[in-house]
Amino acid sequence: MRLGVDIGGTKTAAVVLGDDGEVLTTATAPSGRGAVDVVAQATRIARLAMAEVGGPGAITAAGACIPGLVDPAAGTVRHAVNLEVEHLDLARDLGAALGLVVSVENDVKSAALGAHHLSGLGAARTLAYLNLGTGLAAAVVHAGEVVRGVDGVAGEIGHLPFGGDVVCACGQTGCLETTASGTALLRMWPEAAAHDWDLVGAAARGDSAAVLAAASLCGGVALAVQVLVLASGAQSVVMSGGLTAMGEPLLEAIRAELRIRAASSPFLGSLALAERVSFLPAGVPVAAIGAARLTTPEVETATGGAAWRS
């Protein structure tokens, strides 16, 4: 059996997977704050989940994921801002507390692994996980493994500057995240909460701010899907994150936008993008499931650019 722990900005979830990959048990509680509390709370929740299946003795592999800059080879995380963690040796500290070897990864990358596992697609298929949360971020599973790139930056498509004049928190102007994210939506449609976040319904009723915000959100997500298919080689794009709680109406609006784009271009049309997107079912502990399937990579002895052979 495998243990997976997802340390999120608000709550921590632990799952135990059986030998066939099925979820045997789940436990969830609020996350701690600060490095010591984050580990203590994750330990407590992991033990709750393991207690359901006979304790740590039956666990053969364990993994944990967390927001921030994660170095899987070193087992560390930096800048997990929402958790008030500046630096944490998560593999060492959580591993010692649980008495297990723990692999670690960034939360979005772990969720991509979990989505790939849940999708039932084999290793030959390339899957992108697109998180529509406060920000916009993705991760790609190729050949059964998550693509990391430079310092784990692969998938940070929210910081591709595609136009517009909004300055992004990253310092660039016109990042994709400034048109398609929870933050962008609230900037364009501050009344979201008053409308119970029914963006598509409000737009259909003629709320002018909602119309503009929906066009921006769906246009940005459609462009993100194009980026993931054309640049990352994704064959399926699975979306999750807070905004996907809007459910089927938002998914259909995104598909409509993709079909409008396809109608303008035989090239795009041939890719059938609208049929390649889906929302992950609500409530699935996808990042924890991915964490349960993590392994720790070898330390890479990397050189910089290409050194041409003579």
Next chain:
Amino acid sequence: MRLGVDIGGTKTAAVVLGDDGEVLTTATAPSGRGAVDVVAQATRIARLAMAEVGGPGAITAAGACIPGLVDPAAGTVRHAVNLEVEHLDLARDLGAALGLVVSVENDVKSAALGAHHLSGLGAARTLAYLNLGTGLAAAVVHAGEVVRGVDGVAGEIGHLPFGGDVVCACGQTGCLETTASGTALLRMWPEAAAHDWDLVGAAARGDSAAVLAAASLCGGVALAVQVLVLASGAQSVVMSGGLTAMGEPLLEAIRAELRIRAASSPFLGSLALAERVSFLPAGVPVAAIGAARLTTPEVETATGGAAWRS
């Protein structure tokens, strides 16, 4: 020894690689036109190269690349427009003519494999090959293999619509290819040939069209590099194609643009993009070298989107 044949729009090149991957011999001549002539000329040039190393008996693997829509599993190519080829069973016809089993791939993807081989970077490193030719196209080698995506579309970043009002041949408006490609350059700076294609020099001398064209080209290439690093996970970006004949001045202008962008964003700055780009040395038969390293994939029995496991 391995044989590689690059059937280009104007010329066909054949190489034989030794057991250590070194180029033992090269032969080049104009490409044929039409399916029959394309194969006949490729056969002739391949035999010339093999004759230098004792004939086909010593060849243990062979591959060929060609522009157009290639299906490596079927061994076929469609829409190789410049070669006047609508459909060709290249693996079958060239294989029969040479008496060898021949694997086939698209030319840009083959060049990416060749560039990865030449770079000396191991399979653990992700390399992007960016072709600055008549159009703009890329391919990515990850885990030692080229990423194909939907019907081989992975890497077609020239058709990401990033802004501007120029209608692209693909039907979309504002594709990256409309700002950064040979076609785009000639549209913006029709006097290119009269200035011996010295874009950077002409811009430095104050040629106003050259100034604007250089800004568009370098901005578009810089954005392409960002896409390849942030979306595809590339750790190095190797450029080749006709425009790279402008050499060091163009490479330095691209690096300057990347440094300007890095200065605006600590996030981008941390990626050191200017240090990750290089031009492939002129005259290297990179696509033929990649072709020599091709293998034929299994036929994929693919499903459409993700089918969620219950």
